[in-house]
Amino acid sequence: MTEAYRNVIVLIEKEDIASHDCIACKACERVCPSFCIELEGERPGGLKRTRVTEFTVDFALCSECGLCLDVCPTDTLGYSRTYDEAGYKRSDFLYDLLDDWRDGEQDTVERLRKLEAEKAEEKKRATEAKKAAAAKKAAEAKTQPDASSGEIEDD
Ligand code: SF4
Ligand code: SF4
DSSP: OOTTOOOSEEEOOBTTTTBOOOOOOOHHHHHOTTOOEEEEEEOOTTOSSOEEEEEEEETTTOOOOOHHHHHOTTOOEEEOOOOOOOOSSGGGGEEETTTTTGGGHHHHHHHHHHHHHHHHHHHHHHHHHHHHHHHHHHHHHHHSOOGGGOOOOOO
């Protein structure tokens, strides 16, 4: 199976959060020319990002054009590597993309809360360090002789 192989779209795991990273922005839903994507999302308490809560794809309509993958801001869409889908009716090709993810969602949300708190703390520390550096620079500038006064220092 080559890298270029295309099948039904799936949510793929992002290493930094050990889960998919669908933020329910709906860019894929809007861009899909076949109108086969439907999704919803909500922001869990204490989390800055939205998480997708419903995500279905009607593969019977999908042309595998790849536009949804192109627009995804978090690069969390990919193609399934399976090749032997079969069904007896059209609804057999209506896929729930969250099927494999629902069980671990609560743990993922907890993990994201911790990650976001760590990032906020890091940002706070960086801002404080920047402020301290600016204050130090200003204090040093005050103690420097004023070059515009025209005074010439003796050696
Ligand atoms: S590959 Fe194209 S047709 Fe299929 S879901 Fe994505 S945007 Fe829609
Ligand atoms: S474009 Fe990506 S992040 Fe946005 S809703 Fe679709 S899969 Fe989720």
